[in-house]
Amino acid sequence: MRFGYSLIFAILLFSVVLPQEKKLLTAEEIWKMKRIGAFSVNPEKTEALFSVTTWNAAKNESTGDLYLLNLKTGEYRKFTSGKGSESSPVWSPDGKKIAFVAKRESDEAGQIYIIERDGGEATRLTEMPMGAQxxxxxxxxxxxxxxSNTLPEARGNLDTLKTLLKAKKESKVSAKVTEDRFYRYWDSWLTDGFVTHIYSVEIASGKVSDLTPESTAMLSVSGSGADYDISPTGEKIVFSANVTPKPYFTDLNFDLFLMEADxxxxxxxxxxDNRAGDGAPQFSPxxxxxxxxxxxxxNLEAENQKIARFKIEANSDTLLTKDIDLSVNEFTLDHKVGKIYFTADYRGRTGVFSVSPNGSGFQKVFAEGTNSGLAPDSSVVYFLNNNNSTPQRVVAVDPTTxxxxxxxxxxxxxxxxxEFGKFEEHWFEGAKGDSVQVFMIYPPNFDKTQKYPMIHLIHGGPLGAFSDNFHYRWNSQVFAAMGYVVAMVNFHGSSGFGEKxxxxxVGAHGDMPYTDIMKATDxxxxxxxxxxxxxxxxAGGSYGGYLVNYIAGKTGRFSALVSHAGVYNFYGQFASDMTHFRERAYGGAPWxxxxxxxxxxxxxxxxxxxxxxxxVHGEKDYRVVVTQGLELYGVLKGKGVPARLVYFPDENHWVMQPQNSIFWYKEVGDWFNRFLK
Structure with a gap:
């Protein structure tokens, strides 16, 4: 008996001392991760709300909740727990109430809900037929x-709109009819006559007023949502809207409009007078x-977005960041210290930078990983951050240090x-002798005495980059965990390396990027x-898929290729949702x-x-139409080249549903294993 106790003790001791073996990252593990989204700080800068999406991968279902964070102590807790999805939190000016968008059990579309900061049940404020955003x-x-979206013929009457929507739903005619050049976006048709209006709703009574009753303007390319801000007095609203008339023969051109808020x-x-884009307006305090x-x-495809300052009384503007070779993604004002903080792609990261309101005093604040959702407060800047081995999290940075x-x-x-693979940055001489960046990820548990196959992951865009970020759809660590060295080249045409x-x-879509990939391989x-x-x-998606297809026609050096939503035939891309820029990008058109x-x-x-x-291609892909993938596959099979088609009838340009995503990773991994191992 004493021997039995000794044996049990030895086993327990061994199990405690022995370090737990770490797992490899898989697609299944990715879908277990909680995804932090919208981030909103209260007026006192003491608390923040952020949204969290949690997935049940087996059911292809998600829930979205709001969390409350104490910015001083770092303590946080779940703030809402309604069934369905809750997002887009905004604090009332006194910090006592929070408004957010939720689609709860009885809601056909997302509606505005109000909840007290000190707790209690959230109450629905709107019942918009097409939801609120x-x-x-x-x-x-x-x-x-x-x-919210509406139909012009409803003339602002929500009951009439409900009747019109009911008639559309019950109609047996399914045809889509247009004479416009721009008539689809991403995975949706824009031919049903909907327009976006800006409304107000009173907190006490729930009374809704249409602030743009006669507008038929396009407020966003997606056909829903608006880009606007409210003046400090509440008397005026500035918003962005397209001014290019139908049928949109020329590029869409978004201008800024100032209107009374009554x-x-x-x-x-x-x-x-600006023929290019104006957007993301914010009033000064x-x-x-x-x-x-x-x-x-x-006429530029990759022009840097710049921060401009418009003086209302003088009706004039000034470009604040024109001499900074960065393209601004988002910005926010910190009136306490007189600074503008902004993010921009920067050498394979998304950095945080600042300038004064007159454009002077440019400063690099933080340039590690990928950052968004800026919320500054004098001596600290709060934001969301992720990197190659860390999903989205909330961080605080001292802007001086x-x-x-x-x-x-x-x-x-x-x-x-x-167990994550080591992530390294390297530079090599690419096309035209320019320095080009490549990130390299080692297989986890790397053994330098072993030989490993390598996979290039080629980013889309081409105006974009493979950055130091945690990518859910194209996760380099998942591929490294399959036993591959992973290379991610930020070739010519990538963002974050200057406008030039x-x-x-432009006009030579495959030339230098192809050279960069080949030189990176060398x-x-x-x-x-x-x-x-x-x-x-x-392997590449979108433009990355195009470059894979271009590589296939230029070299036999690679042992296997994966083209996801890749352009095969330039002529066929004039069936895309966005066709204006293709003439410039391709250097011509079919005519x-x-x-x-x-x-x-x-x-x-x-x-x-x-x-x-x-x-690989999705039926609902309107950016690179599905015929591109089908034609490519047909040519490969006709020529006798080993090829396999993965077709998703319910996905768009991206594979977004959990089970489809897991299947996608398996198919890509199996294909490479078949030819590279």
Whole structure:
């Protein structure tokens, strides 16, 4: 008996001492992670709300809750727990109430709910037939503004709108009819006559007023939501709207409009002379200025977005960041210290920067990982941050020192059990002798005595980058965990390396990016002897899929390729939802400069296809239409090249549903394993 107790004790001791073996990251593990979204700080800068989406992958279902964070102590708790999805929290001016958008059990569309900061049950404020979006408080705190879709023939009457919607739903005619050049966006048709209006709703009574009753303008390319701000007095609203008339033969052009907030419909275009884009307006605290994002040259594909300051009384604007070679993603004002904080792509990261309201005093605040949702408060800036091995979290940074501290990481328990591969940054000589960046991820538990196959992951855009971020759809650590060295090249045309670098591929879509991929392959195989030179693959989506297709027609160096939503035939892309910019990007169109278009169209090199290819496409993809993938697959099979088609009837440009995503990772992994191992 004594022997039995001793044995049990020894087993228990061994189990305690023995370190737990870490897991490898898989697609299944990714869908267990909690995803932090919208981040909103209260007026006193003492608390914040953030949304959290949790997935039940087995059921393809998600729930969204709001969490409350004490910014001083770092303590947080779940604040709402309604069934369904809750997002977009905004604090009342006195910090005592919170408005948010939720789609609860009886809601057909997302509605505005109000809840007291001190707790209690949330109450529904709106019953808009097409839901509510883009909510903001008026400074008085007695009403909210929001955006919602309507039909012009309803003439502002919500009961009439309900009747019209019911008739549309019950109609047996399913045809979509248009004479417009721009008639679809992403995965939706824009032919049903809906327009977006800006409304107000009184907190006490729930009375809804249409503030843009006669408007038929397009307020966003997606056909829903609005980009606007309310003046400090609550008397005026500035919003962005397209001014290009139907049928949209030329590029869409968004200008800024200033209107009375009383519903009179009095509107003035304050940027009529700018033929490029104006958006993301924000009033200054004094109400005398409007800060916004601006581009100035409609003939550029990759122009930097700049922060502009519009002086209302003088009807004039000033570009504040024109001499800073960064393209601004988002910005916010810190009136306490007189600074504008903004984010921009920067050398494979999304950094945080600042300037004064007159454009001077440019400063790099924080440039690690990928950052968004800025909320400054004098001596600290709060925001969301993620990196290659850390999903989205809440951090605080001292803007004078750049020192950061973590406030919330909901996934730390999960990620602490995962063995991540080492993430490195390298630079090599690419096309035209330019320095080009490549990130390299080692397989977890790397053994330098072993040889490993390599996969290039090629980013989309092309105006974009593979950054130091935690990517749910194209996660480099998942591929590294499959036993591959992963390379991510930020080739010519990528963002974050200056406007000239980003603009350099216009009219020559595949030229320098292809050269950069090939030179990166040479550099990595020469520099690192653990890479198997004869076992290299490449995978890309969107533009990355295009470049994979272009590679297939130019070289047989790769052992396997994966083209996800990739452009195969440039002519066919004039069925895309966005066609205006393609003439510039391709250097022509089917009706002029056809030779230039064909020069970089993969279909023009089909006779050279020899590399096994997995082709992936979604039926609801209106950006790169599904016929691109089907045509590519048909050519490969007709030519006798090993090929496999993965077709998703219910996905768009991206694979978004959990079970489809898990299946996608398996198909891509199996394809590479088949030819690279």
């Amino acid at each position: 883009s909510i903001k408080w008026f400074p008085s705190g007695d009403k909210l503004a929001f955006a 519903g009179s419909g009095k509107v003035t275009n304050i940027t009529p 004094c109400g005398k200025f409007i800060f916004y994002l601006k581009t100035t040259n409609p 750049g020192t950061s501290r973590e406030l919330v990481d909901l996934n730390k328990d999960l990620t602490s059990q995962i 670098f980003a603009e350099s591929i 550099y990595l195989t020469d520099e690192f002897d653990f890479i198997r030179e004869n076992r290299i693959g490449a 002029y400069n056809k030779e230039q278009v064909n020069k970089y169209s993969p279909a023009n090199f089909a006779e050279n296809f020899i590399t096994p290819m997995l082709v």
